[in-house]
Amino acid sequence: MSADTTAATTDDVTLYDVDNPAPVIEPPRQRTKKTPRAPHKKGSNFEMYGWLFMRLSGIVLVVLVLGHLLIQLVLDGGVSKIGFAFVAGRWASPFWQAWDLIMLWLAMLHGGNGLRTIINDYAERDNTRFWLKMLLYTATAFTVLLGTLVIFTFDPNIR
Amino acid sequence: MATPVLDKVEAEAAASPYITATFRIRRFNPEISDEATWEDFQVEIDPKERVLDALHKIKWELDGSLTFRRSCAHGICGSDAMRINGKNRLACKTLIKDINPEKPITVEAIKGLTVLKDLVVDMEPFFQAYRDVMPFLVTEGNEPTRERLQSPEDRERFDDTTKCILCAACTSSCPVFWNDGQYFGPAAIVNAHRFIFDSRDEAGEQRLEILNDRDGVWRCRTTFNCTDACPRGIEVTKAIQEVKRALITRRF
Ligand code: SF4
Numbered sequence: 001m002s003a004d005t006t007a008a009t010t011d012d013v014t015l016y017d018v019d020n021p022a023p024v025i026e027p028p029r030q031r032t033k034k035t036p037r038a039p040h041k042k043g044s045n046f047e048m049y050g051w052l053f054m055r056l057s058g059i060v061l062v063v064l065v066l067g068h069l070l071i072q073l074v075l076d077g078g079v080s081k082i083g084f085a086f087v088a089g090r091w092a093s094p095f096w097q098a099w100d101l102i103m104l105w106l107a108m109l110h111g112g113n114g115l116r117t118i119i120n121d122y123a124e125r126d127n128t129r130f131w132l133k134m135l136l137y138t139a140t141a142f143t144v145l146l147g148t149l150v151i152f153t154f155d156p157n158i159r
Numbered sequence: 160m161a162t163p164v165l166d167k168v169e170a171e172a173a174a175s176p177y178i179t180a181t182f183r184i185r186r187f188n189p190e191i192s193d194e195a196t197w198e199d200f201q202v203e204i205d206p207k208e209r210v211l212d213a214l215h216k217i218k219w220e221l222d223g224s225l226t227f228r229r230s231c232a233h234g235i236c237g238s239d240a241m242r243i244n245g246k247n248r249l250a251c252k253t254l255i256k257d258i259n260p261e262k263p264i265t266v267e268a269i270k271g272l273t274v275l276k277d278l279v280v281d282m283e284p285f286f287q288a289y290r291d292v293m294p295f296l297v298t299e300g301n302e303p304t305r306e307r308l309q310s311p312e313d314r315e316r317f318d319d320t321t322k323c324i325l326c327a328a329c330t331s332s333c334p335v336f337w338n339d340g341q342y343f344g345p346a347a348i349v350n351a352h353r354f355i356f357d358s359r360d361e362a363g364e365q366r367l368e369i370l371n372d373r374d375g376v377w378r379c380r381t382t383f384n385c386t387d388a389c390p391r392g393i394e395v396t397k398a399i400q401e402v403k404r405a406l407i408t409r410r411f
């Protein structure tokens with residue numbers, strides 16, 4: 001038994017030595033002289049506007065979303081009152097239409113941009129990053145457009 | 160006459176400052192194995208000494224193969240940043256009594272950079288980001304015949320960021336840097352800040368443009384890890400925030 005163990009450890013030791021060192025583990029996407037820098041158009045302020053948008057839309061969303069939750073879930077009998085009639089009644093007023101429209105756009109873009117930064121951070125391979133972002137953009141555009149369409153073409157007399 | 164001397168010796172022995180502390184060190188040696196392992200060392204040491212002294216003791220008396228960087232041993236050269244008890248600090252500025260020597264003290268290399276051996280990492284990506292922000296004075300026109308004068312108020316503006324010793328404690332504590340080494344990292348931004356707000360420098364606009372990049376200041380999530388880690392007490396997150404503000408106000 002003991003002979004076996006010794007043999008095994010010797011095997012381990014001979015696997016790597018001075019002339020044949022183990023590979024070191026490099027962290028993902030290191031910055032070296034040779035790494036291609038992310039393409040950046042000079043004078044493009046996209047990241048700055050993205051950052052600003054997150055702060056500003058965040059402030060507006062606090063009001064919009066908390067108000068929305070309050071109306072839908074707490075006031076006036078809570079969630080049980082929500083039905084077709086309730087939605088139809090609310091969307092009869094342009095004020096609530098505008099509220100919901102703004103909330104939809106801001107929330108989707110805010111969340112979409114947040115997810116975009118997360119994908120940029122965590123996806124290690126360029127290909128993965130690209131396709132994840134395409135998926136995200138498609139989903140965001142689809143939800144935003146569908147929601148907008150419904151808000152504008154909503155028909156309370158639908159049968 | 161003999162008794163008091165004896166008493167004194169006994170009292171000293173009883174009140175010996177030495178304690179036995181356990182140092183749990185993350186070892187990696189590519190010439191032996193491709194895996195990093197924790198190794199415990201028991202050290203007799205005065206708790207008022209520093210972690211660096213304990214590492215010296217281990218290297219000089221217990222295991223000469225322990226590898227780490229240090230140069231000045233007084234918090235000036237910035238070569239011995241390491242992760243001690245899960246926090247980035249300088250081994251030469253961390254007193255053992257401050258980090259609870261009753262429990263094993265863990266020491267490992269800083270994260271986000273390639274470990275070459277034990278506590279030594281490849282700092283090249285860190286310095287590449289530093290070079291990318293042009294950390295030198297840029298001026299136009301003729302050189303003055305005397306020194307470039309500056310008022311104390313102008314100097315005060317960037318005083319905090321002149322204190323950086325490039326130890327990488329901040330950059331290697333940043334979760335964005337861990338995930339994507341392309342991010343400039345707090346240290347590069349701190350050193351850009353030092354010149355952007357220097358009244359004598361004339362390339363502030365250029366540096367701002369570099370940091371406006373996809374991998375620039377906008378990736379900062381205000382985690383404050385860097386401010387916590389900085390052994391020089393630089394308000395790193397505040398400096399990053401000031402660069403962001405400068406970028407926004409120059410547009411509007
Ligand atoms: S800002 Fe502080 S933590 Fe970062 S490299 Fe400079 S001295 Fe080290």
Ligand code: FES
Binds near residue numbers: 228
């Ligand atoms: S050895 Fe120079 S900073 Fe610690």
